Amino acid sequence: MSHEPCRVAVITGGARGIGYATADVLARDGHAVVIADIDPGAGEDAAERLRAAGRSALSVPTDVADRASVEAMVRTLLERLGRIDVLVNNAGIAGRVAPLHEVTEQEWDTLIGIDLKSVYLCCRAVLPHMLERQRGAIINVASVAGKEGNPNMAPYSTAKAGIIGLTKAVAKEVAQRGVRVNAVAPATAETDILKTLSPEAIDYMKSRIPMGRFCRVEEIAEVIAFLASDKASFVTGQTYDVSGGRCTY
């Protein structure tokens, strides 16, 4: 039996949807999970639900688009728990459905800040600690939109493509220093994020899935948990599709 202290996994946007499912699976796999969500009430409820199920869970309200907030979250965790083994960069928004020429500069900046700059900010805050310990796994939640481009979702598609590029580059930077960096690219799952999308946009996305159904959040969480685990010890720089066959590259 291993006497290694509990591994710590941070899940941004972990209060609901794919993030919560990921927290649940990582907690099942023995991690102490930290919900780093901008919604403090939902984050605390999520952590409480996990604790009620006998898991180890903590909520640290965080705005991933804000450098000071991200740095404060990481400082708090290192003070309280002493280690971060897994970072899941999951927080994100879909933005308004509109052709690019109608997207305002503010909408563009907001979406890129929350969906892409956040991944840079969180990686930058956590990597020095992981590199010092020569141990860590980062999983970035991209999207099939970043591979194929979803019409009328250009800022989102751009951010998700950016995440895939960031994942490849950083994975190579740290490949010999004990840290793995991978991404997942899910197709559509029925979560709150769909609330900002039109029925036409949702129908379009579903019609592109060869399996002919939406993704279940647990299906995404299990792939993230694999990438977080030592079972994936020789896997880095990859973007795993969880898309019912939508992208086969």
Ligand SMILES: NC(=O)c1ccc[n+]([C@@H]2O[C@H](COP(=O)([O-])OP(=O)(O)OC[C@H]3O[C@@H](n4cnc5c(N)ncnc54)[C@H](O)[C@@H]3O)[C@@H](O)[C@H]2O)c1
């Ligand atoms: N649901 C899908 O169809 C789908 C498909 C592919 C990729 N994704 C990606 O999966 C991730 C999770 O999406 P979801 O469907 O679970 O969405 P969701 O709306 O159910 O959950 C997103 C969570 O992120 C949090 N959040 C939003 N802005 C934040 C910020 N600035 N700082 C911290 N937390 C913030 C929200 O409070 C919320 O709890 C997103 O990156 C999304 O782009 C979703």
